[in-house]
Amino acid sequence: MMPNNDIFGLAAETPLILIKQMARHIRPKVMAKLEYMNPACSHYYRVASAIVSDAEKRDLIHPGMTLVDWTYGNSGIALAMAGVSRGYKLLLAAPDKISREKRDMLKAIGAELVITPSDALPGAPRSCKNVAESLVNNMSNAFFAGMYENPVSLKVHFEATGSEIFRQTDGRVTHVFVPMISGAMVFGLGRYLKAKNPAIKVIGVEPQGSIYAALFRNGNPGAPQFSELEEIGSQHPSAYWDPTVIDDVIQVSDYAAFNCGRELLRMEAVFAGGASGAVMSAALQSGAGYTESDCVVVMMNDFGGYYLSKMYRDEWMRKRGFYRKQKSALDQITAEDILQLKARRDLIFAYPENTLAEVFEMMKQNDVSQLPIVSYNAPIGSISENKILSILIENDEAMNSKVVGFMEQPFPVCPPDAAISELSEKLQQSASGVLISLSDGRLQLLTKSDLIDALTHK
Structure with a gap:
């Protein structure tokens, strides 16, 4: 086989990885499809190359012409990379909310960028799409790529993305969560997967303020509102809109999306953007109602490196009210998680009126x-084998005495959401166990060996 040396001709699959820490609370397997891991750092990589190739085959463009389009950044970067490497100029219109990193990247590639106001409504002269269309209409030797509504986009996601997901999961995928922008990806891969197995659930994800959830539920687009998220959501319906392909549309807040994206990096080493955070947030919430036999695929469409000045910058997050202190991966393990690893049984405990002999027999x-x-369901003390032994050494007749006269300090009590670091600290303070107070009023005991088991659990 001849080697493929064309950077935009690569047929390599994007990784599909298992989400471990963030999905530990839910029963289904959760897989992240890292669509940003390619030369263009977004799911537009294949689409951009296919659109340019298609236009060349139909003699619509030739090197030396200017490719024009509107973009949220990632589609423009992919189009610019596919275009400049084949001898085309690039002119792009983008909203002013796109990150500094995307602007710098487009400039570095050699694309010319026209910035438009993010609050311009669809159809307004200053809206991103209208500016791009006006630019191409007033230029000679220019071609409007229209990546968001080009039918080639739908074909690429049907033939490549959808088949790749099915193949990588050995056909076991049961749910796929997809960011909704133009709709090409969700409807393209959705049609492929539904053709393979109609039982597969396709769930679109968008930010609060996007129009698809209302369109899906009642047939009318929602009122568009501003969101800080990029690469997800739309202010006007998709040309590919087909409600028979999707099973639900979930909206996610900017706060939840950005913080979930940050947690992906800290806990899973997945360096994705806010759109990917939104989709993962929706998948994890919905996954709480799924079963162990379900396999959830989450589409990660944007690269975190394009948001270092935004969602990964604490000052930017604080200024907009999105900041949430990030816990380490270790602190994310809670008492509830550790209890789930243990074989559950009712807590064995003694009453104050029990004798030492009765308590010792319970232990055996x-x-x-x-x-x-x-x-009265409240821990007032504790007793150990070592304590009983020391008592008997001093007084072998004490076995018939009530334990209340010999009990030691009670075990500390923690809530189910107590982090493993807090539990460890309690156990280091000479306590041999920590009691966990469950929501139904029952108590469970955790020991140092339980914590060790949780940390070494595979």
């Missing part, structure tokens, strides 16, 4: 070395 019968002492 249940193969435990310590017991909490509980009165």
Whole structure:
């Protein structure tokens, strides 16, 4: 086989990776499809190359012409990379909310950028799309690429993206969450997957203020509102709109999207953007109702490196009210997580009126070395094998005495959402166990060995 040396001719699959830490609370397998891992750092990589190739085959363009389009940044970068490498000039219109990194990248490629106001409504003369169309109409030797509504986009996602997901999951995919922008990706891959297995659920994701959720539910587009998110959402309906292909549309707040995106980097080493954070946030929330046999694929369409001045910058996040202190991956493990790894059984405990002999027999019968002492469902003390042994060495007749006279300090009590670092700190303070107070009023005991098991659990 001849080697393929064309940067835009690569047929390599984008990675599909297992999400471990962030999905530990839910039962289904969650897989992230890293569509940004290619030369153009977005899912527009294949689309841009296909559109340029298609236009050349139909003699609509030739090197030396100017390719014109409107963009949220990523589609423009992909089009510019596909175009300049084949001898085309690039003129792009983009809203003023796109990140500095995208602007710098487009400038570095050699594209000319016209910035438009983000608050311009669809159809307004200053809207991004209208500016791009006006530019191409007033230029000679120019071609409007129209990446967001070019039918080639739909074909690429049907033939390449959809088939790749099915192949990489061995056909086991049950749910796929997709960012909704122009609709090409969600409807393209959705049609392929539904043709393979009509039971596969295709869920579109958009920011609050986008128009698709209302369009899906009642047939009328929602009122467009501003969102800080890029590469997701739309202010006007897609040319590909087909409600029979999708099963739901979920809206995600900017706050949830950005913070989920930041957590992806900290917990999973997935360096994605806010759009990807929105889709993962929706998938994790919805996944709480799925089963162990479900396989959820989440489309990661934007690269985190384009947002270092925005969502990955604490000052920017604070200024807009999005900042949330990030926990380390270790702190994300909670008492509830550790309890889920244990074989659940009712807590063995003693009452103050039990004798030492009764308490010792309980320990032997249940193969435990310590017991909490509980009165009216509240822990008031504890007793251990070592303590009973030291008591008997001093007074061998004490076995018939009530345990209340010999009990030690009670085990500390923590809520189910207590982080493993807090539990460890409690256990280091000479406590041999930590009681977890469940929502139904019951108590469960965690020991150092339970924490070790959780940290080494695969």
